[in-house]
Amino acid sequence: MPSGANDRGQLPAVVARGVTKTFHIPEEQRHTLKERVLHPRRKVGMRHFSALRDVSFEVPQGQFFGIVGRNGSGKSTLLKCIAGIYHADGQIWRRGRMSTMIELGVGFNMDLPARDNVILNGIMMGLTPREARRRVDEVIEFAELQEFTELKVKNYSSGMTIRLAFSVAIQVDADLLLVDEILAVGDASFQQKCFDVFNRMRDAGKTILFVTHDMGSMVRFCHRALLLERGDLLQIGEPQDIADRYLELNFGRTAQGASEAAPDERAAVGEARVVEVWVEDETGMRLAAVPQGEHVRLRARVLFNVPVEDPAASVYVLNDKHEAVTVASTESMTVPTGTFAAGEEAVFSFAFDNVLAPGRYSPLVNLARRGTGLDVMDQFDSGFSFIVTATRAYGGVVDLPVEVAVERARDRAGSSAL
Amino acid sequence: MSVTTYTPLEPMYSDLGRPIKGPQALTSDWRRFWHLTFNIAKTNWKMRFFGSFLGYVWQFIRPLLLFGVLYVFFTKIGHVNGTVGAGKDYGTQLLAAIVLFTFLQEGTMNAVRCVVDHEALVRKIEFPRMVIPLSYSLLAAFNLLGNLVVLLVFALATGVHPMVTWLEVPVLLVMEAILATGLGMLLSTAFVYFRDIQPIWEVVLQILFYASPVIITMYTVQKNLHGFLLKLYMFNPMAVVLQQFKHAFISHTVYGAAYYTGGDKWLLVPIGFCVIVFVLGFWVFNRAAPYVADNL
Numbered sequence: 001m002p003s004g005a006n007d008r009g010q011l012p013a014v015v016a017r018g019v020t021k022t023f024h025i026p027e028e029q030r031h032t033l034k035e036r037v038l039h040p041r042r043k044v045g046m047r048h049f050s051a052l053r054d055v056s057f058e059v060p061q062g063q064f065f066g067i068v069g070r071n072g073s074g075k076s077t078l079l080k081c082i083a084g085i086y087h088a089d090g091q092i093w094r095r096g097r098m099s100t101m102i103e104l105g106v107g108f109n110m111d112l113p114a115r116d117n118v119i120l121n122g123i124m125m126g127l128t129p130r131e132a133r134r135r136v137d138e139v140i141e142f143a144e145l146q147e148f149t150e151l152k153v154k155n156y157s158s159g160m161t162i163r164l165a166f167s168v169a170i171q172v173d174a175d176l177l178l179v180d181e182i183l184a185v186g187d188a189s190f191q192q193k194c195f196d197v198f199n200r201m202r203d204a205g206k207t208i209l210f211v212t213h214d215m216g217s218m219v220r221f222c223h224r225a226l227l228l229e230r231g232d233l234l235q236i237g238e239p240q241d242i243a244d245r246y247l248e249l250n251f252g253r254t255a256q257g258a259s260e261a262a263p264d265e266r267a268a269v270g271e272a273r274v275v276e277v278w279v280e281d282e283t284g285m286r287l288a289a290v291p292q293g294e295h296v297r298l299r300a301r302v303l304f305n306v307p308v309e310d311p312a313a314s315v316y317v318l319n320d321k322h323e324a325v326t327v328a329s330t331e332s333m334t335v336p337t338g339t340f341a342a343g344e345e346a347v348f349s350f351a352f353d354n355v356l357a358p359g360r361y362s363p364l365v366n367l368a369r370r371g372t373g374l375d376v377m378d379q380f381d382s383g384f385s386f387i388v389t390a391t392r393a394y395g396g397v398v399d400l401p402v403e404v405a406v407e408r409a410r411d412r413a414g415s416s417a418l
Numbered sequence: 419m420s421v422t423t424y425t426p427l428e429p430m431y432s433d434l435g436r437p438i439k440g441p442q443a444l445t446s447d448w449r450r451f452w453h454l455t456f457n458i459a460k461t462n463w464k465m466r467f468f469g470s471f472l473g474y475v476w477q478f479i480r481p482l483l484l485f486g487v488l489y490v491f492f493t494k495i496g497h498v499n500g501t502v503g504a505g506k507d508y509g510t511q512l513l514a515a516i517v518l519f520t521f522l523q524e525g526t527m528n529a530v531r532c533v534v535d536h537e538a539l540v541r542k543i544e545f546p547r548m549v550i551p552l553s554y555s556l557l558a559a560f561n562l563l564g565n566l567v568v569l570l571v572f573a574l575a576t577g578v579h580p581m582v583t584w585l586e587v588p589v590l591l592v593m594e595a596i597l598a599t600g601l602g603m604l605l606s607t608a609f610v611y612f613r614d615i616q617p618i619w620e621v622v623l624q625i626l627f628y629a630s631p632v633i634i635t636m637y638t639v640q641k642n643l644h645g646f647l648l649k650l651y652m653f654n655p656m657a658v659v660l661q662q663f664k665h666a667f668i669s670h671t672v673y674g675a676a677y678y679t680g681g682d683k684w685l686l687v688p689i690g691f692c693v694i695v696f697v698l699g700f701w702v703f704n705r706a707a708p709y710v711a712d713n714l
Contacts, residue, residue: 015434023712033612080711084544087440087708094438100543107539111465120461123453124545 013207014059018090021052051077053231062205066218066225073228075211096175110154125172143167180211215243216392247389251289271306274380292390297351310336310370313348358390443707445546458553515632517565525558529602547707551602583666597692603699630656652679655688
């Protein structure tokens with residue numbers, strides 16, 4: 001390989017090589033000189049917290065690069081190291097004019113009105129005072145805060161503050177924009193506005209590093225992404241892969257005995273008992289988090305205490321509002337379920353393509369004698385639940401596989417002329 | 419998505435030039451450095467008097483008020499004229515000393531908290547950290563200029579005539595500014611680690627106020643301290659600045675600082691002290707700058 005330049009012959013916008021950041025936190029807070037003087041020999045233990053360990057990556061110019069990870073994974077620390085706010089071990093290279101928006105702000109002075117803050121921040125980011133003053137109106141207009149220019153920033157709502165911060169950050173025509181959790185606040189219309197700006201910057205060949213929790217927007221906008229977990233770089237790759245891995249990390253893909261029903265006195269009393277309920281994938285592995293779109297089976301193991309002929313089992317999949325999103329029953333089977341002796345066990349399976357909307361679901365299993373399904377032998381609702389994960393949530397109860405299309409209505413103008 | 423096929427190449431790090439250094443005290447972009455210092459000082463000044471004309475007037479009145487109280491007490495009520503050595507120009511000398519001392523007091527007291535008070539900036543944006551303490555020295559200098567105008571009017575009204583030695587005044591002000599800025603850098607760094615620096619410094623300033631020829635005149639000091647003790651007294655840079663200012667600005671009947679130190683060469687000690695404080699302050703601040711954001 002000849003050099004670090006990409007196929008267009010440009011040097012990367014950001015390169016990190018072995019970036020490591022360790023915070024030294026005193027175990028005991030000693031904030032006064034008095035304590036230091038009174039107890040000069042007492043050693044304070046230091047806790048060393050590695051926020052980042054040997055992180056290396058590069059971002060070519062013109063790329064929209066996502067940085068994701070759970071809370072405390074080191075995303076923001078990484079961004080601060082690249083921004084030059086933290087001193088990190090290892091090496092970081094950066095190219096072009098940079099603009100940052102870290103921790104929902106750009107360092108506003110809360111006691112100053114918006115106008116002064118915008119000017120001051122412009123100068124901070126490298127504009128001359130004249131340039132900064134010239135752009136104030138534009139910035140405030142973009143933030144939609146024209147009526148509040150003389151209001152102190154401390155009286156702003158969080159949405160207003162972030163709008164102002166974002167407008168300030170994009171005003172300097174940076175080649176490299178570092179953004180931290182911009183979408184956490186702000187209403188939908190402003191989010192759209194942000195994305196319009198991102199798109200415009202992307203088309204103009206600017207580089208954006210984007211820290212987020214929102215996998216949907218990450219997949220939608222980023223070219224590539226990086227996943228951090230507890231300071232380690234887990235994966236760099238396609239946004240969709242990173243998003244899947246992130247969701248896995250969050251919910252843990254495989255279940256760990258969470259489905260076992262608490263043993264109780266029902267076993268002795270009831271005629272039958274639902275022993276456990278679980279969800280498994282096609283290979284039979286039990287899941288706590290079920291990715292959307294996967295073909296999965298919900299299964300219930302039942303122990304019969306008395307001989308039962310053709311028992312009926314129904315499963316109610318309840319969402320977190322306790323609505324039954326879907327109900328399935330053995331009643332729909334064309335063949336009888338069979339006869340079971342006392343002490344025998346049976347496993348009921350309900351296989352389906354997972355079209356459930358992302359969220360938490362608790363299945364409720366109802367076991368009844370043949371017939372109306374009202375002669376209930378046992379009901380299982382002991383708290384087993386599973387999570388459906390997806391990279392985006394549109395807000396429906398289920399996400400059916402919908403084919404979406406648009407076509408031009410034929411000759412509308414012509415027909416209305418008739 | 420046009421660039422999704424990008425595959426990371428093994429980078430030749432040597433092609434990339436120099437890596438970034440993390441937060442620094444200074445920058446190579448001096449224009450930005452100055453713009454920032456000036457504008458932070460300006461906004462802080464504006465903020466202090468935001469929407470209040472009286473606030474601004476108060477800035478001038480404060481030293482005058484202190485002056486009034488001290489003047490009336492020592493010359494009219496306490497009748498301690500002999501003790502303080504109050505002569506013909508005592509009023510002007512007192513006001514001059516208060517104005518100059520206020521500069522040091524204001525500059526350092528504001529600087530103590532400055533890095534911590536600008537936490538939002540330090541934690542969120544990359545900029546040369548030295549801008550913060552410097553902007554507070556500059557802010558104190560704005561106020562000093564205003565107060566000097568008041569002093570000038572007062573001096574002319576009480577019969578002080580312009581002299582060639584007024585040219586010494588800027589030099590003395592620069593010496594004091596170097597001291598104040600050096601202390602500002604030291605104190606602001608220390609405050610990040612020791613939060614009781616602020617009250618401690620307040621006490622030190624009080625001691626310095628009485629240990630410098632503000633109320634008392636050198637005439638009286640000389641009557642009580644002799645030989646090396648007098649020299650030692652004059653090793654306090656503020657004693658030199660105040661005394662030389664009185665000599666150069668108000669009247670040559672007041673002896674200059676060199677008279678009390680016993681020769682010009684001894685002035686090098688207090689001047690050297692200012693330089694050392696500045697260099698030390700810079701060194702400490704510069705060393706701490708990359709890690710200040712971690713410790714806030």
